[in-house]
Amino acid sequence: MNKTVTWGSFEIPVVDTYDVVIVGGGVSGSACGIRCAEEGLKTLIVDQMNILGGSATNALVCPMMPSYVRHLPILNLIEQELLQAGQATRDNYTTMLWFAPERLGEVYEKLFYERKGQVLYHTVLVGVVTEGRQLTHAILFATEGLIAVGAQSFVDASGDAVLARAAGVPVVSGDDEGINQVSSLRFTMGGIDVEKYRSFVLSLDDCFSPLVEGYFFESAMVAGRDFKLEPLFRKGVEAGILEEEDLRYYQIFSIPGKPGCMALNCPHIASMQKNTTSKARSKAIVEAHTRIRRLVTFLQTMMPGFENSYLMEVAPLLGVRESWRVQGCYLLTEEDYARQARFEDGLVRGDWYIDVHSNKKGLFHQNTYEKGDYYEIPWRSMVTSTVDNLGVIGRCISTTFLMQASIRIMPTVTDMGDVMGTACALAKASSTPLALLDGTVIRQHVEAGLA
Incomplete structure (x- = not known):
């Protein structure tokens, strides 16, 4: 391992190298970290706060919105931990999972550390080092100053597409006038x-x-x-x-x-x-x-x-519903919502309505689904054609403004993290960058894990 890496005019110490580095320890990033660690990958989560959970814990965003489709094992694991702790409830009236925010963060941390994951709290991304179409190092500002970490795979779970933007991935923000959700x-x-x-x-x-x-x-x-x-x-x-x-x-x-x-x-x-x-x-x-x-x-x-x-x-963190979204290999649209789209590389099922907190129109809801209806989120919406070993999960995946208002709820982004962790394991096993993986193969592995 190189002891330093050059970033601009700086020679920065490389403190460690990982199989996976996840920028953002929110709902999707924590789920991804737990899955990666479960698969035996050496995994680091980088987070600006001092507790995992992102908006769910630090912006006090509770409860977890209802969802009636099949979900993946990490979500079920998290719910069982919350219920056993007595600080969450299925209230027998609504279908929401209500929880105490700090307890959710404790559950993420417990599950991640039990699987030998590592976290750097109070640490932010400031840049990246690339070689061709690959990220080699993330440049971080931590307590000791500038440090670098290397990885085979990098995952942007920042919500604001921080890692993707640093790597030069094209992004968009807001509606057709650039206006964001409230x-x-x-x-x-x-x-x-x-x-x-x-x-x-x-x-x-x-x-x-x-x-x-x-x-x-x-x-x-x-x-x-x-x-x-x-x-x-x-x-x-x-x-x-x-x-x-x-x-x-x-x-x-x-x-x-x-x-x-x-x-x-x-x-x-x-x-x-x-x-x-x-x-x-x-x-x-x-x-x-x-x-x-x-x-x-x-x-x-x-x-x-x-x-x-x-x-x-x-709340110590502003509750941002939508900001930047990457332009990935497939743009998921409201037309995909309307047609309940299915894809060969569809990995995550979504069923939340188009729930826009609009600056221009107030609350805007489009709900045409019955229980059991769903659309799929394809692997191609979670990778880009710009950087080969970068995955993107959470609210900043490749969608339109309206479609983002459906995919952003906790059950859906948790499943994104789960499948991204599976993909990272496949990337290591096959020595293949994330964006070059066959989404249909990832789907087979995800479905095998549900059998």
Whole structure:
């Protein structure tokens, strides 16, 4: 192994070489790491935070959206670990898996380390070294400064296509005007009398949530959509506590294992139409902090059940639903959704609706599926024609803007990570770069693992 690698004018120490380096330890990256380690590959996950799970843990994005199709073993393994820990629930009313965010991160870390995986926390990608069409090293900024790691296969699970962009892979962002889906900054509150809150909501004949008993509850309000809570929010505006934009979207739900605590999927930060600069994201976060304080004050002052409540946590990570998407070997489109597309190299099944949090049109949902319907995500949407030994998983795979709004949920991106791990094992066994693997062969191996 070379002790240093040249990157521009820098000679950077190579600290280790791996079979697989995964940039991003979110839902898809963690699943990929677990599968790779399960296959005996020497695997490294690089993550900017201090807990695995990405948006699910650090942006407080819980629960896991429902899915009615066959899923792969890693997702089932994660769910069983969560349920056994008692900090997740199948609530017997909805089909969602609700979980405590930090517990999900602990489960990812446990499963990965039990299989001898390695993580570099508080570490970010700053560049790559290439030879022809191959990545040879990732350049990282870590506690000790600039370091390099080598690998046979590299996986971009960053959500923002960070590794792919550094490697020169073409990307697109946003809709046809370059406008991204709305981002949110979630927060949690404690000290809530959930029963009093539930009783008030149900007294309004609010039928949004089927959770009418037990400590667990969920409710929501979207301005202009005839939600029963809107008149009270309007009174908050009249009292000068809220502003009109605060009524754009409100959703709140209990957290498993934490009675009296609830997580809020808001505020929506519609003022940030393009989220692809640090300046834009920073400005949005500042705005969100102000709006969170208004929402907390409103709930404490005017919402039954919140009289003794308090702000527990503001998410340390902005909830970005969509940013860059790679231009891969196959562009998955909304037409593929409509026709329930099947492919010879179809590896992952998706069935979530086209769920766009639009800056221009508000919430936009296209749902034409019945239970059991699905489309397939082909291997070609997870590799590129630019870099041979690079795989891409998660929300930044090769799709259109609308189709990305369907593939981005946790069950689907978990399965992407699972199949990418299988592909990395095949790449090592055959000494073949990821993009040159036959997707039909990967499919055979995935299906064999379900037998």
